[in-house]
Amino acid sequence: MATDVLSGRPSSRRIDTDRISLNVRQTGNGPLMLFFHGITSNSAVFAPLMARLSDRFTTIAVDQRGHGLSDKPESGYEANDYADDIAHLIRTLDRGPAILVGHSLGARNSVTAAARNPDLVRSVIAIDFTPYIETDALDALESRVNAGDQVFRDVEAVQAYLAGRYPNIPADAIRIRAESGYRPVEGGLRPLASPTAMAQTARGLRADLSQAYRDVTKPVLIVRGEQSKLVSAEALAKTSRLRPDLPVVVVPGADHYVNEVSPEITLKAITNFIDA
DSSP: OHHHHHHTOOEEEEEEOSSOEEEEEEEEOSSEEEEEOOTTOOGGGGHHHHHHHTTTSEEEEEOOTTSTTSOOOSSOOSHHHHHHHHHHHHHHHTSOSEEEEEETHHHHHHHHHHHHOGGGEEEEEEESOOTTOOHHHHHHHHHHHHHTOOOBSSHHHHHHHHHHHSTTSOHHHHHHHHHHSEEEETTEEEESSOHHHHHHHHHHTTSOOHHHHHHOOSOEEEEEETTOSSSOHHHHHHHHHHOTTSOEEEETTOOSOHHHHOHHHHHHHHHHHHHO
8 A cells, every 4th residue: 555655546445433444545645635525426536636635635535434335334324424434534544633625415524524523624625515505406416316326238338327417527537437436236337336325315415504514613615616506606605694704616617526527726726725
């Protein structure tokens, strides 16, 4: 593993936190920066950002519970469950407070973890998830999540499906998702993400997040894709009225998948926020 870390290539390993075993990808050296993906995704989607930040930070991207190669318990998919996983992981790593970078589900979990365990968190970058998301947007998300549990003939079929599902995500990012997020089964490839876990997680995303945003005392940067269909301009405005002290970056031309669609702008937003 040390050779991979020194070479800049993320190495994969499992970490037993005494609460749950989580698969992670790690590279770099320096202060701790943790990355948390969106629903149905996995840690590999952050590889491009990790590569650019690993000269300054120990970058660790996490397969969250129910996802990727991490444990998939039958229950425990509410915000507090995910947030407690984050807290146990930081304590297990024993490298001091962490910067949390979360997309969508990962953003909700990161803010919740910071609100519950401020001593373990330096700051949070919350990408395209806020309180006040409208019911119809969450309905559409849940429908897409449930539709993804199917068997695909091969990687090319997976890529074609993902390209149609995520039309704004570049081909190289689609390839990362296709090659990292599926496992061989009889007849082809199936998502690594547990369908039972995804159904519970999607329902859990409907819970009110406003109290966590009220309670969080650590610096939080809110990043929204200008064309996001999940976080509307009104949801963002209401969040800013709730916490007018939290900085906001709106990424032009990006949809919900900001860090994959616009990695350079996302990188600049992260580094500007941290350096400030």
